[in-house]
Amino acid sequence: MRNTGETDDDIKFRTALENMRYKACTKDDIHFLNTLVSANKSGRHFVGAAPWRDAPIIVGENRQKDEINRLGCLRFASDTHQTLFHFFSDDTVSTKTENPKQKTALKKAKKSKISEMTQDLQSMLWDLPTSSHQHHAPGKLSLCLGLPVIIRYNAATELNITKGQCSTVYAWHASKGKYGQQVLDVLFVLLDDPPEPVQVESLPLNVVPLTRRNTSGSVYLPDDSHINIMRNQVDVLPGFSMTAYASQGQSLTINATDLNTFSDHHSYYTALSWSRSAAKTVILQGFDPRHITGGATGSLRKEFRELEILNEITKLRYEGKLDKSVSGSTRNTLIEQYRNWKGLSYVPCNVHSAIRWSDKDPYIHEPADDIEWSTVDKKKFKKTKDKIISKALDDTASLPVAGATQHTSALASSKKRKRLSDSEHTTSPKKLKWSNNSCAYDSLFSIIRHTWREVTMDVSNYEYLPNIYSDFQSNLDNTLTFENIRDTFRLQVQHFSMLNWGAYSATSDVLGQLLRLKEPWIKGQAICTSGHISARRIRSLGAALLSGPFLEAPTSTSVWLNSIPPREMGPKCAICNADIHKMYSIQIAPPVIAFSLDGMANYSLDTEIAVIIANNQITYRLRGVSYFSSLQSHFVSRILDSQGRVFYHVGMSNGGNSILDNLSIRNVNMLLGPDTYRPSAAVYCKI
Structure with missing residues (x-):
């Protein structure tokens, strides 16, 4: 409105x-x-x-629009004491094959057997109304100076030559067509109230040129058959009428x-x-x-009611007032969770009286089915013909990669692997289902929760882990779902640019917040290669995450933690003009740390790391690895338990359940992920 x-x-x-x-x-x-x-x-x-x-008069059908435009041109020429000039199209019969996406009515229409253009056929096409053409390309334009027209094609958006832009005829260049008819070469129009002023060289302000364009489409003939033609014409129509459909999005004074x-x-x-x-x-x-x-009908009122609730959910989420139990990934699930939270009789205050619900007019909502996400194996459909197979929903990361395709893991299909539920084995990882591009979160939360289940540790120095660990206990008590815990964290960090809700995210960005510390664990100092200490302050690392870039990449995670590689700084030393490096030293030992492995090569992933921190020897044990495939555009993970077993997790497969990969980590090369997957992050826990 x-x-x-x-x-x-x-x-x-x-x-x-x-x-x-x-x-x-x-x-x-x-x-x-x-x-x-x-x-x-x-x-x-x-x-x-x-x-x-x-x-322009807004009408319901194109045939009504065509007649109003015809009469409007005659009336405008009479009012302004001008003569209308008629400019015709150049048409050729097209050999275009039938498009499978064509409208059903057009497919069923009888196709004309005409195979070439004649002068009589061309004259008949000129006399047909514009709406007889599939894309409303006019066969004849009747114009005079100042006549209102509407641009029909986004020819140059930077010049405000956009579909629906109102304008008036300013001038034209014309020539003769193949049958001696007048054809427009260039039509100059004066834009009516454009968003920004347009200045084309040698033309007055807001005057822009429009040239002819080829438009391929079907034309209905008087005998109800249709013919495919290529029409060459300037993409404008008289501006005395438009359909209600075309008026959408405009603001009409x-x-x-x-x-x-x-x-x-x-x-x-x-x-x-x-x-x-x-x-x-x-x-x-x-x-x-x-x-x-x-x-309105009952189904339409129900649709409006659902939209009002979804609008209220969006508002509360933006204001940070939405209960964490409302975190579904589908429309029905969200509405059901919201009504369970607020009560079935609750009606948002801004709902119109015509659709408000009450005991006399209840709002009955169908139960939400929990959808199990899965990817489609394209190999199964290679020999399928005459069918349209929907592509799988992509779950891409924030890296510049292609759309997601089928993820088929050799590990997941191994005959040695079997699925273990929580009821079958008390220490198997908890299932976690994919939702709203959550794969980066899924791969890490599966590791973190299983670590919490097996190892008791003090996480009070972390920003988010204390609440997450508390929610893990609620999950263990069956009062909160694992998906709720993940989505609650996503909502808490969605204000960070790389972690917007529903957007693609990378494990390094997720870990940067998931393992954020209240007190930095690593402090930095600027020292030149000659040993002079610079007065420049170096920002300490606020998350228990180690990442590049490096002057020299470490050869293993153990070497990395024991001797954190320095980083180069831009300015030279004020004393000796030598290069200045950022040097880091560990001050405290967080119970959970991670390494960002994206882009690294020729290194080893140690199962255990021994390091001296504050004169104490600390040992960290590998608890899981997140993997990313640029080909599949997806994150998966391996999870290690205290017995040395390795589990494999893909949130979009197996109902979110983890699958036993191997009974011993000694039999698994953790640097080799399934198929095209490569290590993205490794998570370690202090023992």
């Missing part, structure tokens, strides 16, 4: 539109709308007078509409809601009030 006026009529107009949306207009609304009906009387709106005389050409309250609302004010809105003739009264 574009009306923001403060007059009494504008307020009445907005009220009528609000009620019209739900097919619930009152007698007062009908009375007000009747005051907008065109009448050649003093004090009434009249379509034949300014400002509506040259305004002057609005004239013929409601009698519409069949339901949707199109009534569409045509009138783009008006900026009631004072400049006119309805051509009387209308049938039954189209906008009596109430």
